[in-house]
Amino acid sequence: MSTLKVAELLREAAARLPGEDARHEAEQLLIHVLGVERAWLFAHATDVVDADSRERFEVLLARRAEGHPLAYLTGRRGFWTLDLQVNTATLIPRPETELLVEQALARLPADEMLRVADMGTGSGAIALSIASERPLATVMATDVLGPALAVAVKNAQAHGLENVWFRRGHWYAALGADRFDMIVSNPPYIAAGDPHLVQGDLRFEPPPALASGADGLDAIREIVAGAHEHLVPGGWLLMEHGWDQGPAIRALLEQAGFVEAQTVQDLEQRDRVTLG
Numbered sequence: 390m391s392t393l394k395v396a397e398l399l400r401e402a403a404a405r406l407p408g409e410d411a412r413h414e415a416e417q418l419l420i421h422v423l424g425v426e427r428a429w430l431f432a433h434a435t436d437v438v439d440a441d442s443r444e445r446f447e448v449l450l451a452r453r454a455e456g457h458p459l460a461y462l463t464g465r466r467g468f469w470t471l472d473l474q475v476n477t478a479t480l481i482p483r484p485e486t487e488l489l490v491e492q493a494l495a496r497l498p499a500d501e502m503l504r505v506a507d508m509g510t511g512s513g514a515i516a517l518s519i520a521s522e523r524p525l526a527t528v529m530a531t532d533v534l535g536p537a538l539a540v541a542v543k544n545a546q547a548h549g550l551e552n553v554w555f556r557r558g559h560w561y562a563a564l565g566a567d568r569f570d571m572i573v574s575n576p577p578y579i580a581a582g583d584p585h586l587v588q589g590d591l592r593f594e595p596p597p598a599l600a601s602g603a604d605g606l607d608a609i610r611e612i613v614a615g616a617h618e619h620l621v622p623g624g625w626l627l628m629e630h631g632w633d634q635g636p637a638i639r640a641l642l643e644q645a646g647f648v649e650a651q652t653v654q655d656l657e658q659r660d661r662v663t664l665g
């Protein structure tokens with residue numbers, strides 16, 4: 390391997406990655422390998438990168454070129470105001486999911502000691518965002534997958550959040566007999582067999598976090614059906630879902646006796662969160 394300086398290595402790497410974000414992604418991978426801040430790359434643009442780091446960088450670059458998601462290669466992803474650890478046991482938190490956090494916070498007065506449950510927390514993205522914005526609230530984060538829950542626990546510790554509790558289990562089984570002022574979830578909602586599951590980032594993400602039955606609504610049906618037993622009177626249920634599932638989910642909420650069922654659209658004007 391020839392010796393390359395930081396600036397040259399980045400230029401070469403960016404040229405090997407597809408997409409508009411190639412330069413940014415090359416930087417993120419090098420920052421990860423060298424364990425430095427972004428500013429370091431510019432202050433040390435003419436430093437030669439040592440052989441060991443160079444080799445590790447090459448491995449990550451090759452994986453990224455094969456399509457492995459950047460977040461899994463660096464093990465990090467920003468969500469809301471938090472820098473979160475992620476791994477292949479967890480879904481990669483998406484910017485769309487911030488809409489769910491926004492809608493939840495709008496219904497959680499900051500001066501009340503409310504109880505919130507985030508079912509299927511994965512990396513903890515939703516639960517930890519709410520917990521950080523509402524220090525008086527208690528957030529119960531659940532996941533059926535132990536390795537995912539372990540990531541969420543680490544993220545809570547890394548951010549010093551002491552108002553989050555964790556339980557492992559399937560949807561309401563994890564909540565036991567407890568009742569909450571609000572239940573939120575970004576459940577799996579893709580139809581089994583949807584071709585998107587084998588494309589892009591999704592093919593690297595945990596299948597149980599993505600697909601849910603023939604129409605993608607199995608998990609949501611279960612969540613809606615059990616909500617009344619786990620919400621206080623007047624409590625809220627908020628769920629993220631696919632762009633074409635809003636009407637079906639509002640109908641489910643109405644059948645279950647919810648009032649004020651409504652769907653909120655994301656920045657791309659697509660149905661994304663339904664609540665009641």
Ligand code: GLN
Binds near residue numbers: 480509511
């Ligand atoms: N709650 C997590 C998130 O929003 C995980 C969701 C999931 O795995 N379906 O990122």
